[in-house]
Amino acid sequence: MKIAESFLEQAEKLSTSDPRRPKQVNLRRAVSAAYYGLFHLLTWEAAMGLVGDERIAKILMRTYEHSEIKRVSREFSKGRAPSSIDSIEMPEELRSVAAAVVSLQEERHRSDYDLSIVYRRREVIEQVSKARKAFEDWKKVRNREAARVYLACFLLWDRWEKARRG
Amino acid sequence: MSLEAFWKNVRGAYSRLEYDPGMDRPAPTRARILADLGLDDAWFRKSTVAGFSIDDFGFLGEFERTRLAERVEQFKNAAPRAPGLQPNSREALDLAAETLADIIEVLDFGRYADAEALRLGKLIEGELASSPLEGVAEIRFQTGLDHTGDAMIRIVVFIDSGHSQTDEQFLKQADSTRSIVDSVANDIAPDRWPYYRMLSIDDLSPLVGAGGPAGMPEERP
Numbered sequence: 001m002k003i004a005e006s007f008l009e010q011a012e013k014l015s016t017s018d019p020r021r022p023k024q025v026n027l028r029r030a031v032s033a034a035y036y037g038l039f040h041l042l043t044w045e046a047a048m049g050l051v052g053d054e055r056i057a058k059i060l061m062r063t064y065e066h067s068e069i070k071r072v073s074r075e076f077s078k079g080r081a082p083s084s085i086d087s088i089e090m091p092e093e094l095r096s097v098a099a100a101v102v103s104l105q106e107e108r109h110r111s112d113y114d115l116s117i118v119y120r121r122r123e124v125i126e127q128v129s130k131a132r133k134a135f136e137d138w139k140k141v142r143n144r145e146a147a148r149v150y151l152a153c154f155l156l157w158d159r160w161e162k163a164r165r166g
Numbered sequence: 167m168s169l170e171a172f173w174k175n176v177r178g179a180y181s182r183l184e185y186d187p188g189m190d191r192p193a194p195t196r197a198r199i200l201a202d203l204g205l206d207d208a209w210f211r212k213s214t215v216a217g218f219s220i221d222d223f224g225f226l227g228e229f230e231r232t233r234l235a236e237r238v239e240q241f242k243n244a245a246p247r248a249p250g251l252q253p254n255s256r257e258a259l260d261l262a263a264e265t266l267a268d269i270i271e272v273l274d275f276g277r278y279a280d281a282e283a284l285r286l287g288k289l290i291e292g293e294l295a296s297s298p299l300e301g302v303a304e305i306r307f308q309t310g311l312d313h314t315g316d317a318m319i320r321i322v323v324f325i326d327s328g329h330s331q332t333d334e335q336f337l338k339q340a341d342s343t344r345s346i347v348d349s350v351a352n353d354i355a356p357d358r359w360p361y362y363r364m365l366s367i368d369d370l371s372p373l374v375g376a377g378g379p380a381g382m383p384e385e386r387p
Contacts, residue, residue, distance in 0.1 A: 067314050074316075074359065106361055109313040116187035120369045125333055126340050 001044035007037030008131055015124045027119040028111040034131035035108035038101060039066070041135060045142060046151035064154055070105050072153040073098040081149055082160035090146050093137035098150065100134035103127075171217035173273060173281035179209035180270055186279070189306045189322040189363065192370050193276025196267055203263040207254055210262050212245045215269065225288045230272060237268045279308035286319055286355050293350045301329035301339045303367035305347070312359065319358040321347060322365065330366035340364040 014030035043064045047057035075081070076098035079090045107127055110117060141147045153160070177183075182202040183194060194202070203209060220235045244262045246254065278284035287307030306322040323343055330336040344362050351360040 070314060102359060103361060106312050106318075106359075114187070118188060118190070120190075120365055122330070122333060122336050122366055122369075123364055126337060126364045129337055 001040060004037050004041035004044060005135075007033045007040060008128075008135060011037060011128045011131065015121065015128045019121065022119075022121045022124075024119060027121065027124045030124050031104075031111035031119070031127050032108050034128045035104040038097075038104060038131050038134050039069070041138060042069070042097075042101070042151065043154070046154050049148065049151055066105060068157070069154050070102055072150065072157050073101040075157075076146075076150050076153075077102060081146065082153060082157060084160050084163050085149060088146050088149060089144075091141045091144055093141045094144065094146050094150060097134045097137050097141070100130050100137075104131055104134075168217060168219075168281075169222035169285065170281040172215065172219075172222065173284065175214055175216050176266075176269060176273055177275060179211075179214040179266070180275070183275055186276070189279060189308055189320065190365060190369060191276070193274065196271065199267045199270050200263055203266060207259055209266060210245055210254055210259060212242055212247065214245065214266065215241050225285050225292070226272070227292075234269065234272050237265050237272075241265045241269065277304070277306045279306070280310070282309040283307040283319070286351075286358075289354045290321075290347070290350050293354065294347065299343055299346060301326055302343055303327075309358065312361065317358045318361055319351060319355050320361045320363065321351060322363040323347065324365050324367040324370065326367050330368065336364075336366060 011030045011033035014026045014033065017026055040061075043061045044057065046064065047060040048054070051057050051060055076090070077095050079095055081088045081090065104127065111119065138147075180199070180202065182205065215238045218235075218238045220231060223231045223234060226234065241262060244258060244265065246252075273284060278287045284307075286309065287305070290307070291305065302323060303326040304324040306324075308320040308322075310318060310320070312318040323340070325336055325339050325343065329339040344364065347362075348360055351358075
């Protein structure tokens with residue numbers, strides 16, 4: 001999705017725009033944009049996978065919840081798919097994407113709300129590079145079975161777990 | 167009583183040390199600790215070290231644990247039973263300040279932001295000590311809850327100057343360090359999500375005004 005890539009490009013630009021005396025507001029927006037780039041990339045793929053229509057997918061994207069995506073990502077980053085799905089191969093790149101989602105979401109929250117922290121330029125470049133790597137890793141695994149299950153879990157994790165418990 | 171109770175009592179007594187939200191300020195030196203303690207004598211009471219049990223410090227090495235227990239005992243014996251009833255002699259205060267500074271140095275509030283961070287941080291560092299990390303000047307720890315209420319450990323890694331001359335060098339070092347620390351942190355604290363703050367040790371320098379070193383923030387929010 002173009003907007004996802006644009007968020008990431010904005011993050012890269014903001015994190016490097018004034019190297020000698022970076023503005024806190026630029027560093028904070030860079031962290032936030034890096035997360036939103038990844039969030040939109042994944043929710044777009046998830047929604048398109050469900051409805052296959054761009055207009056409806058954009059509406060569907062609004063139903064995804066950050067906290068639910070984080071919960072699912074925590075599990076996948078540890079190599080855990082829903083327990084009712086037997087033996088699914090979990091590529092390392094997918095685990096890495098999931099871990100990046102958890103970390104960047106927390107950092108986005110801090111950058112937007114915790115004004116007591118002074119961001120340093122390099123730590124922000126590091127956060128943004130983590131998002132860039134997640135984009136690249138996602139490209140490698142997006143058609144794998146585990147990646148499709150990962151996206152489906154954004155909406156279905158609880159139901160799958162409930163089904164397992166019977 | 168517990169490690170946490172003891173930690174809070176000592177931290178409460180050393181109240182002049184400000185809370186460091188980003189875990190990125192220079193840790194107080196011994197001279198600074200002693201200077202702070204010299205500003206009043208409210209800390210000179212037995213309750214400052216209440217809750218101590220050597221059994222809570224199994225995560226420390228034998229030498230450090232024994233030394234801590236000795237210092238706590240010394241402090242307890244020196245502190246007045248009923249503070250404030252009679253003035254403390256300068257000599258008694260100076261001696262007790264040295265003893266308390268020893269205790270504070272073990273708890274190292276600048277590097278371990280809370281009692282659980284001290285326990286987990288020491289365990290993680292102990293595990294890492296078997297193959298020392300190249301390019302890392304210092305690691306700091308903080309535990310708590312993240313924005314969705316899940317248990318977390320925040321790990322602040324300071325890359326040394328030699329490995330952060332350029333952005334590329336810094337990123338490479340940060341990446342390799344995080345992957346090593348991450349595997350140890352996940353083993354030692356599997357229920358806590360490890361969040362990282364990767365900084366250059368040069369970021370510990372005091373804030374400066376216009377014309378300061380490259381990369382320094384332009385403002386305090």
